[in-house]
Amino acid sequence: MxxxxxxxxxxxxxxxxxxxxxxxxxxxxxxxxxxxxxxxxxxxxxxxxxxxxxxxxxxxxxxxxxxxxxxxxxxxxxxxxxxxxxxxxxxxxxxxxxxxxxxxxxxxxxxxxxxxxxxxxxxxxxxxxxxxxxxxxxxxxxxxxxxxxxxxxxxxxxxxxxxxxxxxxxxxxxVDGVYTTDPRVEPKARRLDKITFEEMLEMASLGSKVLQIRSVEFAGKYNVALRVLSSFEEGPGTLISYDEESEMEKALVSGIAFNKDEAKLTVTGVPDLPGVASKILGPIADQNIEVDMIVQNIAEDATTDFTFTVHRNDYLRAMAILEKVCSDMGARRVTGDDNIVKVSIVGVGMRSHAGIASTMFKTLAEEGINIRMISTSEIKISVVVDEKYLELAVRSLHKAFGLDKKEQ
Known part of the structure; x- marks a missing residue:
C-alpha cells in the first residue's frame, strides 16, 4: 500500500x-x-x-x-x-x-x-x-x-x-509534465521523464510556470518526491527528485526557460567610489522593487556604468527613482529598455562539463542575436537579448543542445 x-x-x-x-x-x-x-x-x-x-x-x-x-x-x-x-x-x-x-x-x-x-x-x-x-x-x-x-x-x-x-x-x-521548454515557442519541446530539484527550482525562478518556486523549495528541503501530471489525460508525467550523480551526468542541459517580464536600466558615468551599488539599489529596494541581474563596468575615466534588470511592471517606477539618484550622485544619465527578455539554459550536467557557455554564445552569435547581459550559476546561464529574438533564441538553443532528441 x-x-x-x-x-x-x-x-x-x-x-x-x-x-x-x-x-x-x-x-x-x-x-x-x-x-x-x-x-x-x-x-x-x-x-x-x-x-x-x-x-x-x-x-x-x-x-x-x-x-x-x-x-x-x-x-x-x-x-x-x-x-x-x-x-x-x-x-x-x-x-x-x-x-x-x-x-x-x-x-x-x-x-x-x-x-x-x-x-x-x-x-x-x-x-x-x-x-x-x-x-x-x-x-x-x-x-x-x-x-x-x-x-x-x-x-x-x-x-x-x-x-x-x-x-x-x-x-x-x-499540462502532462515538465518540458524542455515551452511547446508554444518550440513545437519540438519534449516532456522530461525526470528532473532534479535544483533544475526545477532554477526553471521555476527563470520563468517556467509549471510549479511555484516555494513548493519546489519545500519539496527539496524535506526530500518530497514530486510528480507533475495532467488532470485530463493519462501518462507518467515528470518526476522531480534528488538524482544519483551518474544520472545527473547524462544530460548537459535539461531545459530552456525564458522570462518576458524583464526591463533593463543603466546608470552611466557614476563616480567609481565605495558604496556606489548601495546608493543605486538602496532606493530601489526601499520601494519594494526586486532586482534580478546586475552588471557593473569600470570605465577609464574613473567612472562606472551600472546596469540591472527589474520586473517590467516596475520599470517606470524604477526609472523615476534612478533619475533622482542620478542627479544626487552626479552621474551622467539614466537609460532603460523594456523590450528585452531573459533566456536561460539549465542543467546539473554543467558542473562536470566544460564548454556549455561557449556553445550557447556561439549559437546565438550564428543567429545574429546580440547578448546584452550575462548571468551564471553552477547549473544555469542566463542572457538578456532583444525581445524580438526570443523565439529564435529558444529554438536555436534547443537544437544546439539536442533537447529535441529522445532521452536515452
Whole structure:
C-alpha cells in the first residue's frame, strides 16, 4: 500500500464534471489499495471573483478579512469533491486548513507554514477514508484564518506530503509534465521523464510556470518526491527528485526557460567610489522593487556604468527613482529598455562539463542575436537579448543542445 498526496489546481476542479472526474481518479487509486490525501484549489475563476467583490466594497481591503474571504473558495471545492466521492461509494472526509491544523505565522495573505498536525489525517487513512484538504490556507496561533499567497495550494500539498511521509506528491495540472521548454515557442519541446530539484527550482525562478518556486523549495528541503501530471489525460508525467550523480551526468542541459517580464536600466558615468551599488539599489529596494541581474563596468575615466534588470511592471517606477539618484550622485544619465527578455539554459550536467557557455554564445552569435547581459550559476546561464529574438533564441538553443532528441 502506497500513500500519495494528490493536488488538483483550479482548472482541474473548474466545473462539476471535472470534480466528478477527479473523484473517479481518486477512487481508482483507492481501488488499487493506495491511500490518498487530496489537496484542492478553488474552482478556476473563483478567487478572482471574490477579490473583485471585495474591491467593490473597499479599495484596499483589510488583509485579515481578505484571508477569511478567499479561503471560502477552497471550502466549496473540498465539500463538492467529498460529495462526488460519496456518490461513488468511496468514504471521504473534508478539512479546512484550520480543521486539519496547518499552523502558520500571522502574515496575512502570505503566511508561512510552521507545523502540521497529521493525527486526524492518519486516523482517517487508517479507517479507509480519503482525506480532502483545502489548499492555500491555514490558521495562526490566535485562531485567525491565513492564506499562503500565490501557489499556496502547491505548498500545502508538499507540506502535507512531508508531514505524512507520503511516497510521492502528485501535482495535477493542465499540462502532462515538465518540458524542455515551452511547446508554444518550440513545437519540438519534449516532456522530461525526470528532473532534479535544483533544475526545477532554477526553471521555476527563470520563468517556467509549471510549479511555484516555494513548493519546489519545500519539496527539496524535506526530500518530497514530486510528480507533475495532467488532470485530463493519462501518462507518467515528470518526476522531480534528488538524482544519483551518474544520472545527473547524462544530460548537459535539461531545459530552456525564458522570462518576458524583464526591463533593463543603466546608470552611466557614476563616480567609481565605495558604496556606489548601495546608493543605486538602496532606493530601489526601499520601494519594494526586486532586482534580478546586475552588471557593473569600470570605465577609464574613473567612472562606472551600472546596469540591472527589474520586473517590467516596475520599470517606470524604477526609472523615476534612478533619475533622482542620478542627479544626487552626479552621474551622467539614466537609460532603460523594456523590450528585452531573459533566456536561460539549465542543467546539473554543467558542473562536470566544460564548454556549455561557449556553445550557447556561439549559437546565438550564428543567429545574429546580440547578448546584452550575462548571468551564471553552477547549473544555469542566463542572457538578456532583444525581445524580438526570443523565439529564435529558444529554438536555436534547443537544437544546439539536442533537447529535441529522445532521452536515452
Amino acid at each position: 502506497a500513500l500519495y498526496v494528490y493536488k488538483f489546481g483550479g482548472t482541474s476542479v473548474g466545473s462539476v464534471e471535472r470534480i466528478k472526474a477527479v473523484a473517479e481518479k481518486i477512487k481508482k487509486a483507492r481501488d488499487q489499495g493506495d491511500q490518498v490525501v487530496a489537496v484542492v484549489s478553488a474552482m478556476s475563476g473563483e478567487t478572482n471573483r471574490l477579490v473583485a467583490l471585495a474591491k467593490e466594497i473597499q479599495t484596499q481591503p483589510t488583509e485579515r478579512e481578505m484571508d477569511v474571504l478567499l479561503s471560502t473558495g477552497e471550502q466549496v471545492t473540498i465539500s463538492l469533491l467529498c460529495m462526488a466521492l460519496h456518490e461513488l461509494g468511496c468514504s471521504a472526509c473534508s478539512y479546512t486548513g484550520a480543521q486539519v491544523r496547518i499552523l502558520t505565522d500571522s502574515s496575512h495573505t502570505k503566511a508561512r507554514i510552521q507545523e502540521i498536525d497529521d493525527r486526524k489525517i492518519h486516523a482517517d487513512l487508517k479507517s479507509g477514508r480519503v482525506v480532502v484538504v483545502a489548499g492555500f490556507q491555514g490558521v495562526d496561533e490566535h485562531g485567525n484564518i491565513t492564506t499562503l499567497g500565490r501557489g499556496g495550494s502547491d505548498t500545502t500539498a508538499v507540506a502535507l506530503a512531508a508531514a505524512v511521509k507520503a511516497d510521492e506528491c502528485h501535482i495535477y495540472t493542465d
